[in-house]
Amino acid sequence: MGFLDRFFRKETPRQSARERLQLVLIHDRADISPDTMERIRKDLIKVINNYMVINEEGIEMDLERDGRSVALVASIPVIEVKRKHPRKRDK
Amino acid sequence: METRVIVVTSGKGGVGKTTVTANLSARLAMEGFKVVAMDADIGLRNLDVVMGLENRIVYNMVDVIEGTCKLPQALVRDKRVENLFLLPAAQTRTKDAVTSDEMKGLCDSLRGEYDFVLVDSPAGIESGFRNASAGADEALVVATPEVSSVRDADRIIGLLESFGKRSINLIVNRVRPDMVRKGKMLGVSDVREILAVDMIGIIPEDETVVVSTNRGEPLALSNTSPASRAFEKIAGRILGRDIPLQDLDDLEEKGLFANFIKLFGRREGRG
Ligand SMILES: Nc1ncnc2c1ncn2[C@@H]1O[C@H](COP(=O)(O)OP(=O)(O)O)[C@@H](O)[C@H]1O
Numbered sequence: 635m636g637f638l639d640r641f642f643r644k645e646t647p648r649q650s651a652r653e654r655l656q657l658v659l660i661h662d663r664a665d666i667s668p669d670t671m672e673r674i675r676k677d678l679i680k681v682i683n684n685y686m687v688i689n690e691e692g693i694e695m696d697l698e699r700d701g702r703s704v705a706l707v708a709s710i711p712v713i714e715v716k717r718k719h720p721r722k723r724d725k
Numbered sequence: 726m727e728t729r730v731i732v733v734t735s736g737k738g739g740v741g742k743t744t745v746t747a748n749l750s751a752r753l754a755m756e757g758f759k760v761v762a763m764d765a766d767i768g769l770r771n772l773d774v775v776m777g778l779e780n781r782i783v784y785n786m787v788d789v790i791e792g793t794c795k796l797p798q799a800l801v802r803d804k805r806v807e808n809l810f811l812l813p814a815a816q817t818r819t820k821d822a823v824t825s826d827e828m829k830g831l832c833d834s835l836r837g838e839y840d841f842v843l844v845d846s847p848a849g850i851e852s853g854f855r856n857a858s859a860g861a862d863e864a865l866v867v868a869t870p871e872v873s874s875v876r877d878a879d880r881i882i883g884l885l886e887s888f889g890k891r892s893i894n895l896i897v898n899r900v901r902p903d904m905v906r907k908g909k910m911l912g913v914s915d916v917r918e919i920l921a922v923d924m925i926g927i928i929p930e931d932e933t934v935v936v937s938t939n940r941g942e943p944l945a946l947s948n949t950s951p952a953s954r955a956f957e958k959i960a961g962r963i964l965g966r967d968i969p970l971q972d973l974d975d976l977e978e979k980g981l982f983a984n985f986i987k988l989f990g991r992r993e994g995r996g
């Protein structure tokens with residue numbers, strides 16, 4: 635790697651290989667289609683709406699790698715917590 | 726000693742499964758254990774030529790399974806190393822000639838009589854790989870430091886885990902410390918971190934591997950090249966010896982050190 639490359643912090647082939655692998659493995663390991671992700675998203679919104687007012691536009695949901703496993707990480711901005719939780723078949 | 730049946734596998738072809746099977750089998754036999762190297766690559770047999778035993782094959786694995794001969798008749802004894810045997814694959818048959826249950830039965834019938842059975846798996850994730858793994862308790866996964874090989878290894882590890890193999894260990898083959906150092910290819914540490922699996926050995930890129938394959942003489946028999954020493958260490962670790970994997974980073978640093986020496990040597994030479 636030349637001095638200029640280093641100066642401009644150009645990614646080395648080694649780094650690109652690492653990053654590409656990490657990305658591709660997340661999806662290989664999870665084996666979840668974008669369609670399924672979208673359905674999970676909608677279901678999550680439905681459930682959480684029972685308890686909180688959330689900013690649906692601001693939801694970020696992604697698969698992240700953790701060792702040999704993959705985690706579903708969601709960040710859901712809460713606007714307001716509802717006062718009374720709806721109870722199942724109460725009264 | 727209870728027989729240990731170990732499948733050597735990788736997903737991707739051409740990464741060194743057959744080389745590893747041949748050399749580890751020879752090494753373990755030289756340590757005094759009774760070893761069967763089994764070629765499960767039916768239709769594309771290779772282990773026989775890599776071990777240099779191709780001229781002495783009479784029967785093969787499928788003959789045993791079909792009852793054409795008894796198991797001991799199909800085992801080719803290596804004359805150079807005591808206690809080393811090859812169970813050849815059939816060359817003129819296809820993978821469908823055997824079932825998983827038959828392969829498992831074959832491995833089980835070697836239990837008790839031998840200390841180690843190393844099964845050379847075909848590439849891929851289909852029936853050939855599944856059959857090769859069927860009778861094994863443990864797995865050695867071979868990968869080279871390339872994106873496609875590591876990706877395939879990851880898939881294989883996932884499958885082996887789902888088969889319930891109790892021990893899965895990684896071997897990184899064809900490592901080129903010089904290129905890793907220059908940031909041109911993945912290092913052993915990258916592969917290990919990405920695959921997040923136990924590692925049992927690192928084999929450098931070494932032309933003596935090619936030479937020994939051409940001669941049909943496992944490295945363990947004759948020389949002390951870097952690859953040969955790597956096989957010796959891996960065999961030691963399989964036997965439970967505490968041989969630290971520190972050569973992982975050593976290997977990546979050694980290039981630097983060697984360059985210093987070269988530089989130094991050249992200057993001295995010039996006076
Ligand atoms: N560490 C190494 N250094 C140099 N060449 C190697 C090394 N390991 C394997 N090879 C070569 O790579 C080729 C493929 O190896 P092989 O063991 O047949 O792979 P596989 O059984 O996984 O298809 C062979 O020509 C072999 O000699």
Ligand SMILES: [Mg+2]
Nearest residue numbers: 742743766771
């Ligand atoms: Mg092979």
